[in-house]
Amino acid sequence: RRELLKHHFFTRRIIFGHRDFDKWLEALGKGEKVIVLTGFMPSGTPHLGTAMVFEELKYFQSIGAYVKIVIADAEAYAVRREDRDLTIRFGLEFIKHALAWGLNPEKAEFYFQTAMSEAYYRLIQMFSRKITMAEMEAIYGDLSPAKVVSALTQVADILHPELEEFGGFKHVLVPVGVDQDPHLRLARDVADRFEGELGLTRPSSTYHKLLRGLDGNKMSKSRPDFAIFLDESEEAIRKKIAMALTGGRATAEEQRKLGGEPWKCMVFELYTYFLLNDKELNELREECVKGRILCGECKRIAIEKLVERIREHRKRYMEINENLAIDRIVKKPSF
Amino acid sequence: RRELLKHHFFTRRIIFGHRDFDKWLEALGKGEKVIVLTGFMPSGTPHLGTAMVFEELKYFQSIGAYVKIVIADAEAYAVRREDRDLTIRFGLEFIKHALAWGLNPEKAEFYFQTAMSEAYYRLIQMFSRKITMAEMEAIYGDLSPAKVVSALTQVADILHPELEEFGGFKHVLVPVGVDQDPHLRLARDVADRFEGELGLTRPSSTYHKLLRGLDGNKMSKSRPDFAIFLDESEEAIRKKIAMALTGGRATAEEQRKLGGEPWKCMVFELYTYFLLNDKELNELREECVKGRILCGECKRIAIEKLVERIREHRKRYMEINENLAIDRIVKKPSF
Numbered sequence: 001r002r003e004l005l006k007h008h009f010f011t012r013r014i015i016f017g018h019r020d021f022d023k024w025l026e027a028l029g030k031g032e033k034v035i036v037l038t039g040f041m042p043s044g045t046p047h048l049g050t051a052m053v054f055e056e057l058k059y060f061q062s063i064g065a066y067v068k069i070v071i072a073d074a075e076a077y078a079v080r081r082e083d084r085d086l087t088i089r090f091g092l093e094f095i096k097h098a099l100a101w102g103l104n105p106e107k108a109e110f111y112f113q114t115a116m117s118e119a120y121y122r123l124i125q126m127f128s129r130k131i132t133m134a135e136m137e138a139i140y141g142d143l144s145p146a147k148v149v150s151a152l153t154q155v156a157d158i159l160h161p162e163l164e165e166f167g168g169f170k171h172v173l174v175p176v177g178v179d180q181d182p183h184l185r186l187a188r189d190v191a192d193r194f195e196g197e198l199g200l201t202r203p204s205s206t207y208h209k210l211l212r213g214l215d216g217n218k219m220s221k222s223r224p225d226f227a228i229f230l231d232e233s234e235e236a237i238r239k240k241i242a243m244a245l246t247g248g249r250a251t252a253e254e255q256r257k258l259g260g261e262p263w264k265c266m267v268f269e270l271y272t273y274f275l276l277n278d279k280e281l282n283e284l285r286e287e288c289v290k291g292r293i294l295c296g297e298c299k300r301i302a303i304e305k306l307v308e309r310i311r312e313h314r315k316r317y318m319e320i321n322e323n324l325a326i327d328r329i330v331k332k333p334s335f
Numbered sequence: 336r337r338e339l340l341k342h343h344f345f346t347r348r349i350i351f352g353h354r355d356f357d358k359w360l361e362a363l364g365k366g367e368k369v370i371v372l373t374g375f376m377p378s379g380t381p382h383l384g385t386a387m388v389f390e391e392l393k394y395f396q397s398i399g400a401y402v403k404i405v406i407a408d409a410e411a412y413a414v415r416r417e418d419r420d421l422t423i424r425f426g427l428e429f430i431k432h433a434l435a436w437g438l439n440p441e442k443a444e445f446y447f448q449t450a451m452s453e454a455y456y457r458l459i460q461m462f463s464r465k466i467t468m469a470e471m472e473a474i475y476g477d478l479s480p481a482k483v484v485s486a487l488t489q490v491a492d493i494l495h496p497e498l499e500e501f502g503g504f505k506h507v508l509v510p511v512g513v514d515q516d517p518h519l520r521l522a523r524d525v526a527d528r529f530e531g532e533l534g535l536t537r538p539s540s541t542y543h544k545l546l547r548g549l550d551g552n553k554m555s556k557s558r559p560d561f562a563i564f565l566d567e568s569e570e571a572i573r574k575k576i577a578m579a580l581t582g583g584r585a586t587a588e589e590q591r592k593l594g595g596e597p598w599k600c601m602v603f604e605l606y607t608y609f610l611l612n613d614k615e616l617n618e619l620r621e622e623c624v625k626g627r628i629l630c631g632e633c634k635r636i637a638i639e640k641l642v643e644r645i646r647e648h649r650k651r652y653m654e655i656n657e658n659l660a661i662d663r664i665v666k667k668p669s670f
């Protein structure tokens with residue numbers, strides 16, 4: 001099983017924790033039906049934080065898992081109060097970007113929360129019976145009807161693949177950021193409560209660090225200056241990385257003497273997540289810590305590598321955008 | 336339009352109030368697409384209180400309306416915590432009884448809340464955005480997740496026939512007991528809020544008195560001794576009516592002198608709702624008030640008439656039960 005965990009997200013501790021991942025791996029090893037499920041909020045163009053999840057999904061596909069991807073349009077509309085048409089449009093864009101980043105469409109399935117079939121919605125209605133307001137408030141704080149419906153929808157997202165109607169996958173794995181764990185615990189509780197009635201079992205989960213923005217805070221579309229979007233121009237990437245927070249010292253002289261601090265550096269974070277193999281990464285860290293490479297040069301390397309990666313992405317995106325019969329990939333909501 | 340309102344439910348003020356019924360009648364008069372919608376809780380065999388609604392629906396069919404009937408199985412399961420298999424079985428029974436009572440299947444449609452198509456559920460998710468907890472609490476008191484989902488489902492029941500997907504009926508009429516008015520007000524508010532986005536318009540409603548049980552309190556399946564069920568045996572009907580609360584005096588002598596008080600009498604209530612035409616009813620009231628007929632004899636008449644009505648119902652029910660392809664009438668939930 002260790003063999004399966006050689007991806008750099010594991011070796012570099014980007015994925016740092018789990019619940020019942022071992023059980024899921026065991027099922028995978030035995031050739032049982034396993035699935036990886038994750039959801040995305042369709043509220044803008046994906047950035048590198050999203051691409052990190054694409055990477056995870058590609059990895060899980062590569063070791064034999066089927067992947068199911070939720071476009072959380074119901075939540076975007078009701079809780080985040082996004083425009084519905086935009087939400088659908090962003091959802092379709094999202095799918096194109098996921099495929100352009102390299103997700104294998106043969107082993108993946110996408111769906112809009114508002115375009116599912118009735119057995120999925122039936123779960124939302126049924127789950128409502130066995131969850132209390134107190135349990136939901138413990139997770140979501142003050143509740144609105146929109147949050148209640150959204151939370152139940154999320155639990156249905158996580159558990160519906162276990163139904164015969166949706167493939168009967170008894171082993172569901174949900175890779176998330178650790179901030180999402182309360183939802184997973186809710187889904188596990190619901191699975192327990194419907195074990196007898198619907199034969200549900202607890203989902204597994206892995207927890208990954210969140211790629212930070214170029215200023216060291218959260219990478220978010222609401223702070224576009226510090227995020228790198230997958231449709232970003234070469235020029236914009238160059239500018240943004242040039243401005244990124246590093247672990248460099250106050251002066252070049254000082255840095256040559258004391259060395260840089262890569263653990264504080266957002267450029268090094270990009271290397272860690274996306275850009276270098278283990279050997280390159282170790283060498284670069286060494287060069288940095290010993291003061292043999294300065295931030296300017298290091299950034300130039302990062303820029304070239306990232307520009308190349310995004311260029312390749314853009315090329316595949318353009319092909320997909322022209323040739324993809326999106327209607328065959330996903331069912332669009334009728335209104 | 337007055338012509339349309341000659342049914343004894345109107346002339347006897349059993350239907351005693353409305354919201355925008357005149358608008359609905361006007362649309363009907365103009366030959367526009369109108370619909371009557373009502374819902375039933377599938378938690379037991381229908382009784383005469385339910386049959387009263389069947390009567391209303393038959394009447395609305397007779398003046399040209401299409402009828403849509405909700406089997407509220409999601410609510411029965413989640414809020415009333417009924418067994419799901421039983422709920423589905425009672426729902427199917429309910430449909431047979433409605434048809435046996437005389438509802439025209441050519442002008443009616445039944446559905447289970449948990450077996451609808453996605454556009455209906457999408458409404459539930461969308462409506463959640465524009466309803467507050469405070470509004471729901473004002474109607475339902477303390478909320479549970481089940482009540483929140485149920486309330487939104489109910490609003491979707493009332494408003495979904497307006498969608499093109501479901502017939503595009505712009506004039507929905509909901510005949511209810513007056514205790515249901517808060518739900519109607521909620522549905523009207525939601526219609527207003529989605530007028531722009533989805534083109535919804537306010538539903539109309541009529542309000543009927545609720546047939547009481549034989550002891551003068553609510554007719555309910557939870558007090559079976561005082562309710563008359565549509566699958567009741569002749570013997571049980573005889574016994575129950577013999578025990579019914581009447582407007583009779585302490586002694587026969589006194590009653591001959593002072594006369595009975597039909598307005599206090601549950602047997603007279605049955606006559607008013609179901610058993611007599613206007614001429615007969617007036618004569619009987621006269622006989623009673625003048626002390627010329629005593630309760631024993633009056634009950635015997637009621638028993639014969641009701642037994643006959645139920646016998647006719649049972650005969651039609653048996654035929655339907657044997658010959659009805661229920662799968663062609665309603666889509667059953669898959670689990």
